[in-house]
Amino acid sequence: MTSVNQTLVTDFILLGFSDLSRYQIQLFAVFLVIFIITLLGNLTIILSVSGDPRLHCPMYFFLANLSFVDICLGLVTLPQMLVHFLLERKSITYGGCLSQVFFFLLFANVEDFLLTVMAYDRYVAICNPLHYSVVMRKTACAQMVAGTWVTAILNSILHTGMTSRLSFCGANEINHFLCDMVPLFKLSCSDTFPNQMVIFTEGSVVVMSPFLIIVISYICIIRAILKIPSASGRRKTFSTCSSHLAVVIPYFGTIMFMYFRPTTSFALTKDRVASVMYTILAPMLNPFIYSLRNNEVKGAIKKVILGKIISSNS
Template identity: 50%
Template structure:
């Protein structure tokens, strides 16, 4: 009896963004720089939130978890890509490829769920400000973050399990810089119908379900803000939401363009460019978007800098 789990491919070759030798050094420097900015920016944001008592609120607890998800998200793909730029083989083992796919999907889903609960946080803060401390207790925040982790791992487990059922017969060259779903499915010599079906059903429910929740939350927020007689209060409410909406637009825009299309119309070249946007650029920009558009973070940063200077000159 034929074993449908069997594969003749023991490893894959990640071709990266470009195969031209002249472009390898500029690409290495560019992505190393973006990775360093991503790590330092997100670590700085987490450290600032932990060390500043008045930032120990639900909004910033969720933001610190988002920054941690961004760190893990980028670390799943960029170090491998940097290593492969100068590697003579550019190889990744079959199990290593599946592991990378698993963690990539997991952290994408985690960011998706965290953005949804951050929208809920803004909804409660603006639409029910007097009940905010009663509704969003420390216990509820912990439960929501834990639920984000559980659902993210279940979502990743489903799609990685289905990917593990595919058969790869000959071609093992992935025209990408990491083991993404569509490039892997393009190489399979078995049917990918179930994989595609799950992406377009369960994937749509998970990703677009969270997006619909975010849109509904902000529809309620805008309705309340427009009825507010105070122009100052209106501006303050919108200013706390602006950074979150910017991140939401970039994250869901690139994610939808890459994954929620038929496999037959998937373009490897466009997929690589858009993947760079949501795997490297967006996580790098997130801490700056939240820092530059958030007065509380800017004030906390100035105080931290003042304390650092005082301790340095003592």
């Protein structure tokens, strides 16, 4: 029956923002601007880190990787959303839907792990500064980034594979602007209990373990900062972590809100807002959060941009 049911549903309808049908053009304009800012902002970070030798250190290596992942997250969701704002039928093929599930999970998981690695980097820099150059050597940093990708790929294969085994018996309207596991569970006519158990068990480990590592890292960091005698020294040290915290708290908060609760509690409006937060707004805001509060990044951006302008004029 599973194969028969799946052949009945050859595509899905992404309802997305259909309830705001009067504002489709305005929404198209808003999300187009967000898409452009996401691409330009994150590309600027990548070019600045690669083009300024002063930023050739672990912290900015991880930041450049985070910017690359943010671009990928934007590409998974925004182009299709923009097209759907202009179309009456907002459809996606069954294969395209599963592909979106896979790549969305992949890049979201990589972002989780990169934020964790960045917290560990700050922990070593502040709590064990004498060992920093040994612990965070180039090969170790490259291995950490490679490990995040391998783990994220395996996790995405698991969840996408289990989602592909679900049966869909005719209903094909997804109350979301992208193919995600939770709204697909509500649409399925088969038993989704195994899928939900995998999310609450394996998924909890994948999401909560990085979050706990970040929390423990910052507990140690705060303890180390409080031991600094001067107030200016404490402020200067904490400023190196504030940007990271500003990214971590809303990102993990919305993910936990979305996935670690019963599927029956899924509600279009509040869950759509939460999804927009970590899939669309976070990739756009991350470059600004890291650059506005970091003089080295701001200096590198000015240097790269001015260098490009001068070379183009020459």
